[in-house]
Amino acid sequence: xxxxxxxxxxxxxxxxxxxxxxxxxxxxxxxxxxxxxxxxxxxxxxxxxxxxxxxxxxxxxxxxxxxxxxxxxxxxxxxxxxxxxxxxxxxxxxxxxxxxxxxxxxxxxxxxxxxxxxxxxxxxxxxxxxxxxxxxxxxxxxxxxxxxxxxxxxxxxxxxxxxxxxxxxxxxxxxxxxxxxxxxxxxxxxxxxxxxxxxxxxxxxxxxxxxxxxxxxxxxxxxxxxxxxxxxxxxxxxxxxxxxxxxxxxxxxxxxxxxxxxxxxxxxxxxxxxxxxxxxxxxxxxxxxxxxxxxxxxxxxxxxxxxxxxxxxxxxxxxxxxxxxxxxxxxxxxxxxxxxxxxxxxxxxxxxxxxxxxxxxxxxxxxxxxxxxxxxxxxxxxxxxxxxxxxxxxxxxxxxxxxxxxxxxxxxxxxxxxxxxxxxxxxxxxxxxxxxxxxxxxxxxxxxxxxxxxxxxxxxxxxxxxxxxxxxxxxxxxxxxxxxxxxxxxxxxxxxxxxxxxxxxxxxxxxxxxxxxxxxxxxxxxxxxxxxxxxxxxxxxxxxxxxxxxxxxxxxxxxxxxxxxxxxxxxxxxxxxxxxxxxxxxxxxxxxxxxxxxx
Numbered sequence: 001x002x003x004x005x006x007x008x009x010x011x012x013x014x015x016x017x018x019x020x021x022x023x024x025x026x027x028x029x030x031x032x033x034x035x036x037x038x039x040x041x042x043x044x045x046x047x048x049x050x051x052x053x054x055x056x057x058x059x060x061x062x063x064x065x066x067x068x069x070x071x072x073x074x075x076x077x078x079x080x081x082x083x084x085x086x087x088x089x090x091x092x093x094x095x096x097x098x099x100x101x102x103x104x105x106x107x108x109x110x111x112x113x114x115x116x117x118x119x120x121x122x123x124x125x126x127x128x129x130x131x132x133x134x135x136x137x138x139x140x141x142x143x144x145x146x147x148x149x150x151x152x153x154x155x156x157x158x159x160x161x162x163x164x165x166x167x168x169x170x171x172x173x174x175x176x177x178x179x180x181x182x183x184x185x186x187x188x189x190x191x192x193x194x195x196x197x198x199x200x201x202x203x204x205x206x207x208x209x210x211x212x213x214x215x216x217x218x219x220x221x222x223x224x225x226x227x228x229x230x231x232x233x234x235x236x237x238x239x240x241x242x243x244x245x246x247x248x249x250x251x252x253x254x255x256x257x258x259x260x261x262x263x264x265x266x267x268x269x270x271x272x273x274x275x276x277x278x279x280x281x282x283x284x285x286x287x288x289x290x291x292x293x294x295x296x297x298x299x300x301x302x303x304x305x306x307x308x309x310x311x312x313x314x315x316x317x318x319x320x321x322x323x324x325x326x327x328x329x330x331x332x333x334x335x336x337x338x339x340x341x342x343x344x345x346x347x348x349x350x351x352x353x354x355x356x357x358x359x360x361x362x363x364x365x366x367x368x369x370x371x372x373x374x375x376x377x378x379x380x381x382x383x384x385x386x387x388x389x390x391x392x393x394x395x396x397x398x399x400x401x402x403x404x405x406x407x408x409x410x411x412x413x414x415x416x417x418x419x420x421x422x423x424x425x426x427x428x429x430x431x432x433x434x435x436x437x438x439x440x441x442x443x444x445x446x447x448x449x450x451x452x453x454x455x456x457x458x459x460x461x462x463x464x465x466x467x468x469x470x471x472x473x474x475x476x477x478x479x480x481x482x483x484x485x486x487x488x489x490x491x492x493x494x495x496x497x498x499x500x501x502x503x504x505x506x507x508x509x510x511x512x513x514x515x516x517x518x519x520x521x522x523x524x525x526x527x528x529x530x531x532x533x534x535x536x537x538x539x540x541x542x543x544x545x546x547x548x549x550x551x552x553x554x555x556x557x558x559x560x561x562x563x564x565x566x567x568x569x570x571x572x573x574x575x576x577x578x579x580x581x582x583x584x585x586x587x588x589x590x591x592x593x594x595x596x597x598x599x
Contacts, residue, residue, distance in 0.1 A: 008087060009089045021034035030063040034061055035060035061077065084221055117139045130253075131253050148178075167266065168258070177250050185266065195268050196242070198243060208231060210226075214226050217284055228243045239472035275288065288582070290333050292580045294589065304362065307594065311342075312337070316332065316333060331580075332585065343591040349375075353369060353551040354369040356590030368548035374445075374446040379391050392494070395448070399437070400436070401435065475558065483514065487501075533564075555582055
């Protein structure tokens, strides 16, 4: 008799794994036990340990039996435990004693639209039950969500085939789906960054530049959207797209019809967005989610008591219920709740991000916070032993127009180098002159990237695409060496960096004949990460920083996250929110802990 243990290490709790563990308690052939462990990695451990998530959630499934019985079980477990975007590692090992028990794991709603048991039946055009959206599944029960929506449940095979024909003929479809309204088209939908539904996953590499990790994430049960760069010969014009696989039975069937007709991907828009995930510090984190919940069951520890019962930040409202060890926080997108205190303030976002993470990890003392956002003021903050928060640096506020940017460059110590730039690149000077940043957050890296994109010669139809093209260029860099761009600090109420000097340095490399946009875009990211590492090392001498957290939508830029991890992670443990997001619900959660009077 052998005792076999299956372990699944995750960056956050995965309800589907808990559900499966509980289902296996009914496995009659073997004596099974299950468990869920919260493994905490302290900031004073060896730096290799610090590179792990702050908390690793380990699902356990244990069974004792003969070799043949255990082999049969192993095959079933491998088939049932579908890949999660939050899965860090999995293993099967021989154990000497049990760590789990017969008590079922407490699980919140564990819903998946389809699984490996039902997908081949309704999603394979060669199967007799193809396009039957309400085909019953005893494993995932994915049909139940369909049955609650009459307009979708009523769709027959011929209806779905006709919808696919209409798409092929160029029509835009407006459909009901289990997650809300769904728009599908062969042409771009609306303005801004486009989303794409991949119809043929086998041809993903012919459309987008993807890593093995990104392919796995797209295939996971969470069905995230990833920000991907198209390959050169894909005929996709935009620099970046938000790409995902089918996330519902309806989407899967329509995608299969289109795949058979040779369509690899179509444009889509969902009323309730699938979360866009960013791969940051080795884990996949959503940029913004519709709802998060924090309580002692999900965190493995008690929440700090909030200072406010409710608060709004941006589009999110957070509410606290219960007291002390039984407190629960829920933050979600909400347009009503007129009586809720609106704490939205662009300059408070970084502080709210730090407080939101402090609530999650249980302490607000001796933290560093790198908050870089495309929407709110980007700042570097620290907290001391008492949890008092101070802003050390904030990204400088750029002028709203290119004309004003030029005026300041011409009156700065960079005037000579800028004059040479004007003479050597008159077309770029004219583009800079016409630049309008009035619709952008002027204290964000995004605005900085837009101006830099013009300077290095990147062309695009809008500010949004300029910023995306700059990030895409940095992602494309293949040079082993990159120039060093200056980000010199200047003092004031908060420190900031001299953006004139930053652009002056960039222009100098351009004038020296370096016209590799990918290398220069990468250099902007890499040099900033290097300066940040130096700033935090100086701050640590005065404040004492036990862990530095990253937050903000700018970290959807994979280059920035990787370079900060490389530059800063050598000497400091780093972290991101594991239970919330980068720049959405996290801010509303933190607003519940703001030390200020309600207005």
